[in-house]
Amino acid sequence: MDVLVVGAGGAGLRAAIEAERSGAKTTIVCKGSFPSGCTAYAMGAMQAVYDPRDSPNDYLRDTVIGGHFINDQVLVKKMVNQSIKAVQDLEKFGTVFQKEGGRYKLINFGGYSYPRAIVAYEPYTGGFVKGLISKVRELEVELIEKTMLTRLLTESGRVVGATGLDLETGDFLIFKAKSTILATGGAGCLYPLTTNPPDVTGDGYAMAYRVGAELMDMEFIQTRPCVVYPPTLRGKPPPADGLVSIGGRFYNSLGERYMKKYDPVKIENVTRDLIAISAYKEIKEGRGTAHGGVYNDLSGVPEDELKRFQSFLEVCKAANIDPTWQPIEWAPGAHHFMGGVRINEKAETTVSGLFACGEVTAGIHGANRLAANALTDVLVFGAIAGRSAAEKALTSTSPNICEKQVESERKRIFNLYERDEGEDSKAIRTIVQNTMNNYVGVIRREDQLRRAVDELERISKRTQHLYIAGKKTYEELGKSLETINFIEVGKMIAKAALIRTESRGAHLR
Numbered sequence: 001m002d003v004l005v006v007g008a009g010g011a012g013l014r015a016a017i018e019a020e021r022s023g024a025k026t027t028i029v030c031k032g033s034f035p036s037g038c039t040a041y042a043m044g045a046m047q048a049v050y051d052p053r054d055s056p057n058d059y060l061r062d063t064v065i066g067g068h069f070i071n072d073q074v075l076v077k078k079m080v081n082q083s084i085k086a087v088q089d090l091e092k093f094g095t096v097f098q099k100e101g102g103r104y105k106l107i108n109f110g111g112y113s114y115p116r117a118i119v120a121y122e123p124y125t126g127g128f129v130k131g132l133i134s135k136v137r138e139l140e141v142e143l144i145e146k147t148m149l150t151r152l153l154t155e156s157g158r159v160v161g162a163t164g165l166d167l168e169t170g171d172f173l174i175f176k177a178k179s180t181i182l183a184t185g186g187a188g189c190l191y192p193l194t195t196n197p198p199d200v201t202g203d204g205y206a207m208a209y210r211v212g213a214e215l216m217d218m219e220f221i222q223t224r225p226c227v228v229y230p231p232t233l234r235g236k237p238p239p240a241d242g243l244v245s246i247g248g249r250f251y252n253s254l255g256e257r258y259m260k261k262y263d264p265v266k267i268e269n270v271t272r273d274l275i276a277i278s279a280y281k282e283i284k285e286g287r288g289t290a291h292g293g294v295y296n297d298l299s300g301v302p303e304d305e306l307k308r309f310q311s312f313l314e315v316c317k318a319a320n321i322d323p324t325w326q327p328i329e330w331a332p333g334a335h336h337f338m339g340g341v342r343i344n345e346k347a348e349t350t351v352s353g354l355f356a357c358g359e360v361t362a363g364i365h366g367a368n369r370l371a372a373n374a375l376t377d378v379l380v381f382g383a384i385a386g387r388s389a390a391e392k393a394l395t396s397t398s399p400n401i402c403e404k405q406v407e408s409e410r411k412r413i414f415n416l417y418e419r420d421e422g423e424d425s426k427a428i429r430t431i432v433q434n435t436m437n438n439y440v441g442v443i444r445r446e447d448q449l450r451r452a453v454d455e456l457e458r459i460s461k462r463t464q465h466l467y468i469a470g471k472k473t474y475e476e477l478g479k480s481l482e483t484i485n486f487i488e489v490g491k492m493i494a495k496a497a498l499i500r501t502e503s504r505g506a507h508l509r
Helices: 010-021 056-066 073-081 084-095 129-137 203-210 239-246 271-289 302-317 371-392 402-417 426-437 446-467 475-499
Strands: 003-006 026-029 045-047 117-119 142-144 147-155 158-164 172-176 178-182 222-229 249-251 294-297 328-337 340-342 354-356
Touching: 003 010, 003 371, 010 026, 010 084, 010 129, 010 178, 010 371, 045 084, 056 073, 073 084, 073 371, 084 129, 084 371, 129 158, 147 172, 147 203, 147 402, 147 475, 158 178, 158 402, 158 475, 172 328, 172 402, 178 203, 203 354, 203 402, 203 475, 222 239, 222 271, 239 249, 239 302, 271 294, 271 328, 354 371, 402 475, 426 446, 426 475, 446 475
Parallel strands: 003 026, 003 178, 026 142, 178 354
Antiparallel strands: 045 117, 147 158, 158 172, 222 328, 249 294, 294 328
16 A cells, blocks of 8 residues: 555544545554544534634634643644635535534634634534545545554664554454554543543554654643543533533532632633643642532523533433533543654654654644644644655655564564463553553652652563453453553653653643
8 A cells, every 4th residue: 555544533534535635545544443533522623713803823822822832833833824724625525514694603712812613513423524534435545444553564764564453353464555644643541531432542652652753742631621420421521621611610519619719810711721730629629529520510601502512411411410500520531642743844753654643743732732723733734644645655665564573563462362361451451540640640749750650660561471361352452452552651651741840731740
């Protein structure tokens, strides 16, 4: 093939569309079912400059201020300048956005100077990705589902494809490609409370790291409101950060509207880093709910606005909650990784033949991502990655695959599968999640970070003895391989957080 796309979320689909349209024979491989990743679960809001008072310079400034000034401004400028085209392309593919009087309905999220977010119909139920799915099918892009890519293959320092495991049949697969695009998303499942689906486990970070790609800003992990009670809604995000821009409010267990003391002017309508830090402090200082959260009161949101989030209202109703008068209990849960693989404005990583886009990358969002910037990033840099990867592939010769690398990976995978005793993979996974939650959470301390690094190093040594306890399936084998990636990525985060002694954005020391 010409281009291998790893991941079938928004970034991967957009990259595959652009690569195929550029004339490259493209294959998408995804660990789950199509589509996969976070985009299909997202609210479906993206930022673009449509307000007549707004400008690209305002958008760039807001993003950099929101990112606490460590954004790669070359990348931010590229995203800002191509945001409107990204909207236009997605509409041509078939996604429909909410409009009033023939114009986009614009929502103002915290951190923005003007209303800038446009929202797809059917928020949180896949409305945003409809156009991408339709276009991928129209182009007849090859799609391989339920296959976990486990290792990037290299030749003379160039990525030339990957190995994979069919999670249904156990077949060991080899993918030879002239260009490879990582679009694997983040690693929210490193933490026990997350908005992410269960297969978002940091595989792309680990694979890129092992072939020598540079990663950066791994200490910056965005958390956002996640339902903690009732259990059936655990991890569900209240819409639009609690609809704080249109009447949503936060209260602690004492009935105090606590955000007034953290920002007396904007109150709840602030950036996500401050929302998370403030809630975390309330909970840790004993003013949280019995279930370890705070309250989101939506009773002040106009009824017609609340009805736009019908899917959320339906899941609440199924849990016997009426958000029009009953508050929602939430706590900060892992949501988005601002750090990741370093890319340039052509979505090239620091390793030849390897491109990346979406949440697996770093630089665009700095120390804190502003709400709804993720999907703009996904579309803009997905298209750039697809175009750049196709250009590289169409001017490259067919690569050679190193059999030694292939056999080494085959042995690693199936030795784990055949082992009948040792370290229980599921138990190790839970230990890693608890270590990250306890020591590398919303608020960080040097002694706790050092403890996290030490514990993760000890756990890492135990992975050579991992085995699948209970019934052996290839799906469970995949989860065991994810656990190994978990540990690698956890160490990156803990060490990066230890190195950065200042507080900045989502990283509070």
